[in-house]
Amino acid sequence: xxxxxxxxxxxxQRVPAGAGLDTxxxxxxxxxxxxxxxxxxxxxxxxxxxxxxxxxxANVSYHLRRLAxxxxxxxxxxxxxxxxxxxxxxxxxxxxxxxxxxxSAGVTAxxxxxxxxxxxxxxxxRDRAEIAFTDAEVWVSEPTxxxxxxxxxxxxxxxxxxxxxxxPEAVRLSATVALFELRPAPGSTP
Numbered sequence: 001x002x003x004x005x006x007x008x009x010x011x012x013q014r015v016p017a018g019a020g021l022d023t024x025x026x027x028x029x030x031x032x033x034x035x036x037x038x039x040x041x042x043x044x045x046x047x048x049x050x051x052x053x054x055x056x057x058a059n060v061s062y063h064l065r066r067l068a069x070x071x072x073x074x075x076x077x078x079x080x081x082x083x084x085x086x087x088x089x090x091x092x093x094x095x096x097x098x099x100x101x102x103x104s105a106g107v108t109a110x111x112x113x114x115x116x117x118x119x120x121x122x123x124x125x126r127d128r129a130e131i132a133f134t135d136a137e138v139w140v141s142e143p144t145x146x147x148x149x150x151x152x153x154x155x156x157x158x159x160x161x162x163x164x165x166x167x168p169e170a171v172r173l174s175a176t177v178a179l180f181e182l183r184p185a186p187g188s189t190p
Contacts, residue, residue, distance in 0.1 A: 022069075022070050023070040023071070023072065024101070024106055024109055024110060026066050026067055026069070026070045026072060027072075027110065027113050028109070028113060029063060029066075030113070030116055030117060030120065031053070031055065031059070031060070031063050032063050032066065032067055033113060033114075033116075033117045034053060034117070035049060035053075035060070035063060035064060035067060035073075035091075036067065036072060036073070036091045037091075038052055038053065039073055039089055039090050039091040040090075040091045040093065040159075040160050040163040041163040041164055041165050041166065041170075042090070042163075042164075042165040043076045043077060043088040043089060043090040044088055044089065045079070045086035045087060045088050045089075046060045046061035046064050046086075046087075047060075047086065048086075048088075049064065052166070064089060067089075067091075068089060071092075071095050072091065072092070072095045073089040073090065073091050073092070073095075074089065074090055074091075074092050074095075075087055075088070075089055076088055076089065076090045091160075093156060093157065093160035107180060110178075111178060114176055114178060117176070118174070118176045121174040121176075122174075124174075137182065145181065148179055149179055152177045152179045155175070155177060156175075156177065159173070159175055
C-alpha cells in the first residue's frame with residue numbers, strides 16, 4: 001500500500017482560475033454528488049464505491065475521474081489488488097471553495113443539483129427521527145450575515161471532520177446548507 005496523502009495545496013492553488021464552471025459541470029450529475037458524500041467518511045476505490053452505490057465500477061470510475069479532474073477529490077492511497085492497483089480517493093471539503101460562483105446562473109445550477117440530491121435523500125428519511133431545519137429569506141445586518149456564513153462553514157467542517165465509514169456505530173445523516181446573499185427586492189432600499 002502506498003499512502004499518497006491529501007493535496008495540501010489550497011483550492012486556489014489546485015484549481016486553475018476560471019475553473020468554477022468546470023467544477024460546477026462536474027457536480028451536474030447526481031451520482032457525483034453522492035460520491036462526494038460517500039468519500040467524506042472514508043477513502044474508497046471506484047470498485048468499493050460502486051458496491052456501496054449499487055452501480056457499475058466502470059460508471060463510478062468515470063464519474064470519480066471527473067471529480068478528481070476538477071480537484072473535488074484527492075488521491076490518498078494506492079493499494080495492490082489482483083495484479084493491479086486500486087486508487088482510493090477522498091473528498092476534501094475545502095475543495096468546494098473552488099466553485100467560485102459569481103453569477104446567479106451558477107448559483108441556480110448548484111442549487112438545482114443540491115435540491116435534486118436533497119429530494120433523493122428525503123425519500124430515505126427514517127420515520128420518527130429528529131429533524132432540525134430552517135428556511136429563511138430575511139434581511140439582517142452585515143455582522144449577522146458574516147456570522148451566519150461562518151456558522152454554516154463551521155457546520156460543514158464539523159460534519160466532514162467527524163464523518164465515519166458506514167457501519168453499526170455510525171448514524172447516517174443528511175445535511176444541506178446553502179447560504180447566499182440575495183439581490184434587494186424590487187422597490188426596497190438596499
